[in-house]
Amino acid sequence: MNESGRVVIVGGGILGTMHAVLARRHGYMVTQLEREPAGRGASVRNFGLVWVSGRRAGPELALALRARALWEEIAASAPGTGFRPAGSLTIAASEPELAVMRAAVALPDAKQREFELLTPDEVRSVNPALRGEFLGGLYCRADAIVEPRVALPALRAALAGPSYTWLPGREAVEVTANAVRDQRGDWHRGDLVVLCTGANFTGLAGPHLSAAGALAADQPPGAEPRGLRRVRLQMLQTLPLAERLTTALADGDSLRYYPAYDVPARTALPPQAAVAAASRAQLLLVQRLDGSLTIGDTHEYDEPFGFDVDETAYDHLLARASALLGVALPRVQRRWAGVYSEVVGTTALYHRSDVAPGVVLVTGPGGRGMTCSPAIAEETFL
Ligand SMILES: Cc1cc2nc3c(=O)[nH]c(=O)nc-3n(C[C@H](O)[C@H](O)[C@H](O)COP(=O)(O)OP(=O)(O)OC[C@H]3O[C@@H](n4cnc5c(N)ncnc54)[C@H](O)[C@@H]3O)c2cc1C
Numbered sequence: 001m002n003e004s005g006r007v008v009i010v011g012g013g014i015l016g017t018m019h020a021v022l023a024r025r026h027g028y029m030v031t032q033l034e035r036e037p038a039g040r041g042a043s044v045r046n047f048g049l050v051w052v053s054g055r056r057a058g059p060e061l062a063l064a065l066r067a068r069a070l071w072e073e074i075a076a077s078a079p080g081t082g083f084r085p086a087g088s089l090t091i092a093a094s095e096p097e098l099a100v101m102r103a104a105v106a107l108p109d110a111k112q113r114e115f116e117l118l119t120p121d122e123v124r125s126v127n128p129a130l131r132g133e134f135l136g137g138l139y140c141r142a143d144a145i146v147e148p149r150v151a152l153p154a155l156r157a158a159l160a161g162p163s164y165t166w167l168p169g170r171e172a173v174e175v176t177a178n179a180v181r182d183q184r185g186d187w188h189r190g191d192l193v194v195l196c197t198g199a200n201f202t203g204l205a206g207p208h209l210s211a212a213g214a215l216a217a218d219q220p221p222g223a224e225p226r227g228l229r230r231v232r233l234q235m236l237q238t239l240p241l242a243e244r245l246t247t248a249l250a251d252g253d254s255l256r257y258y259p260a261y262d263v264p265a266r267t268a269l270p271p272q273a274a275v276a277a278a279s280r281a282q283l284l285l286v287q288r289l290d291g292s293l294t295i296g297d298t299h300e301y302d303e304p305f306g307f308d309v310d311e312t313a314y315d316h317l318l319a320r321a322s323a324l325l326g327v328a329l330p331r332v333q334r335r336w337a338g339v340y341s342e343v344v345g346t347t348a349l350y351h352r353s354d355v356a357p358g359v360v361l362v363t364g365p366g367g368r369g370m371t372c373s374p375a376i377a378e379e380t381f382l
Contacts, residue, residue: 005191010172013043016196017155018377026381029163035171039152041198045338047286048148050371053140054258057109063375070374080154082147088248090138096269097252101138103263114141127246131326172204178358193359199230199341208355226345228364232300234309234337239330240291251283251320279313283320295321309335342366
């Protein structure tokens with residue numbers, strides 16, 4: 001690519017939009033296509049957690065830390081993203097959970113994550129809205145929050161100008177060297193075309209992705225599947241809570257799922273409550289700028305996914321959130337599900353492949369895509 005070149009981006013989610021931001025930083029003209037009127041995929045359905053705390057030590061943590069720094073920089077010229085360095089508190093309700101946290105703060109990378117183990121009183125002085133009963137909390141100052149429902153338009157507004165063309169309602173249906181054709185028959189050509197088509201295993205990207213369910217031909221029998229799989233999550237949002245939460249929140253179940261907490265003490269955690277185990281639930285809670293609470297999540301791996309949402313999992317998550325805050329929650333205002341795709345059976349943190357000369361496919365960042373998107377986009381333009 002030369003510095004007066006053009007980059008064509010397919011996909012208006014956070015990966016596509018961060019590619020637009022980074023391409024403009026490098027001086028390229030940008031055309032971005034989105035098949036919907038605006039992004040409606042995982043990027044607008046998530047918590048908006050820029051989540052450093054749970055990332056696996058090594059390259060995953062490094063990518064998240066780089067992304068955290070980029071988010072802060074980018075948000076300075078796009079304040080509508082709602083970026084705030086609020087940090088997070090993971091709350092321990094039992095001694096074994098506290099033991100995992102003690103081990104996590106003793107790890108060599110605890111400083112990078114800005115981890116601190118807090119007593120119950122210290123937890124309450126950091127986040128006075130926590131009036132429930134608990135034994136302590138893991139404070140991660142490196143974590144941050146953005147507003148997923150408005151971050152994409154805010155980033156596009158910051159890009160607005162003659163060098164950026166946003167084309168909603170355009171579905172890329174054909175790809176060839178350095179170009180894609182949309183459903184109207186218009187060709188969009190660039191020095192580089194980046195496909196950020198999200199959790200779609202059909203359509204344009206489909207032939208270039210291997211589903212994790214089907215073992216690749218070169219894998220021995222019984223090997224762990226590798227490729228991409230999709231994950232479906234349930235979420236909800238309450239009406240505004242009168243009080244301000246100063247941090248994002250997680251419950252002790254999250255210690256079971258995030259790789260950062262893969263310490264020997266984790267094996268001593270008792271089994272999860274049956275209802276949480278059935279939906280692979282962990283409580284994550286983020287207060288939106290209007291005071292409402294985004295609460296989730298669950299994890300479903302077996303396709304075909306349900307088309308409806310399950311109340312049992314919601315009952316569990318709402319009870320957990322209410323117990324941490326020590327108050328009755330405001331009424332639930334909306335519920336939804338979202339799907340992301342993630343790479344499995346590989347050390348890669350996301351999928352990147354060349355699908356034609358001058359055309360690259362970038363997807364599959366899993367549950368860390370909102371966090372890592374700016375750093376993933378940066379890697380495209382290295
Ligand atoms: C419920 C939920 C909670 C999550 N919470 C977090 C979190 O708090 N923090 C975090 O880091 N990550 C989180 N994630 C993960 C994160 O949201 C995803 O990794 C990320 O949003 C993926 O971004 P994307 O741009 O690849 O996909 P998407 O947001 O799905 O965007 C892909 C876009 O491409 C468009 N498209 C597809 N095909 C075409 C085509 N042929 N032509 C034109 N347009 C096309 C689609 O319409 C879509 O808008 C969460 C995910 C979910 C589902």
